[in-house]
């Protein structure tokens with residue numbers, strides 16, 4: 047016996063807001079909220095629910111009675127299928143409005159934060175082609191469009207080089223043109239695919255775990271350098287070198303051509319040997335005369351221009367006079383630490399990834415910075431009383447944790463040592479709000495500034511300055 051379809055249909059609903067995870071919001075006649083993925087605030091739609099929870103529904107707009115004036119025609123041909131730029135159909139100013147609203151909402155509702163005057167969110171000058179790093183996956187089972195399926199034809203070309211279909215680990219959407227990374231990113235990706243097909247180099251099959259080509263990573267930098275890394279699963283030296291030579295010949299502007307042979311189950315390269323085939327094994331990014339060496343495994347903020355803005359705000363909020371001992375928690379490759387170093391007495395960076403700390407030390411040395419020190423380890427284990435005794439009591443803590451926010455022991459440790467000022471940089475204002483609530487007894491939020499690093503998505507960065515009460 048088939049399961050009863052519990053999905054509901056609602057007609058003529060006005061979409062009233064956009065909320066968490068980028069979904070738009072309407073109210074059902076029973077008063078519950080409906081989260082809708084394919085509508086913009088201001089649209090009037092019929093909705094088919096796809097999921098029912100105690101407090102809300104999830105659904106899809108099936109018919110549009112009228113379109114919102116917040117809509118814009120998405121420039122990308124892959125828009126409706128690709129999960130990458132979910133807000134491409136919304137005018138950029140409105141994207142910014144909803145991002146700012148989300149941050150304020152989280153800080154006030156989840157963090158119970160008493161907010162100072164909120165300055166407007168800092169939008170990105172470039173709203174397309176702003177990313178400096180993209181990763182594409184190869185697959186021999188390309189995602190088929192509705193038209194292809196309905197045509198009933200036998201489809202021979204199933205090779206794809208592109209992005210995972212949201213929620214489907216084994217299906218890749220073939221990408222012809224992506225609007226996220228500047229040239230020659232699209233050219234390189236399309237040529238790599240064409241060369242591989244022409245020379246019969248097999249694409250990866252996720253289910254059967256076979257095939258040669260696995261992933262392609264392209265990194266570009268503001269200095270004009272380009273890194274290309276091809277990850278192979280099975281290896282065939284002759285074919286591998288043929289492909290790499292074709293790419294090098296076609297794109298002489300590539301300054302770093304590398305590869306990995308990775309026959310393990312997952313395709314992360316962090317525990318793999320990266321082999322440099324042509325050029326250098328790194329590229330450089332530059333900011334205010336500081337140079338940051340980036341290798342294939344290095345973390346670097348993916349929107350370089352907005353990262354510069356974010357770091358300037360962070361430095362400004364830190365209010366340094368040259369006398370302060372600063373801790374830069376979750377320092378990554380030490381970019382913030384080096385960016386503020388000339389304004390502080392000393393900066394101490396802590397980070398879990400050993401390679402990042404190695405880069406941080408090397409970059410600081412190459413930049414002639416002598417007042418930074420970097421330490422590796424899990425924050426809650428490294429950032430202890432003994433560490434403070436050894437390295438000194440911080441006047442200012444800058445913290446830039448991953449999406450999960452700070453571990454509660456790290457927050458407790460900050461409360462234990464009570465620095466005068468904290469600058470909290472966050473890519474997830476919900477976890478930031480949770481941590482601010484824990485700090486509230488001792489700290490007052492004096493400044494807050496949202497920064498848009500990822501136009502066309504619902505993601506937003508937020509910087510908060512906290513002063514001791």
Ligand SMILES: C[S@@+](CC[C@H](N)C(=O)[O-])C[C@H]1O[C@@H](n2cnc3c(N)ncnc32)[C@H](O)[C@@H]1O
Pocket residue numbers: 345346347376377378379380381382396397398399402423424425426446447448473
């Ligand atoms: C958002 S990034 C910040 C990077 C850096 N501030 C920047 O702007 O380039 C967060 C960093 O926290 C590190 N991290 C994550 N969990 C950690 C932990 N438990 N202990 C220490 N570092 C951690 C990550 O490796 C990553 O480099």
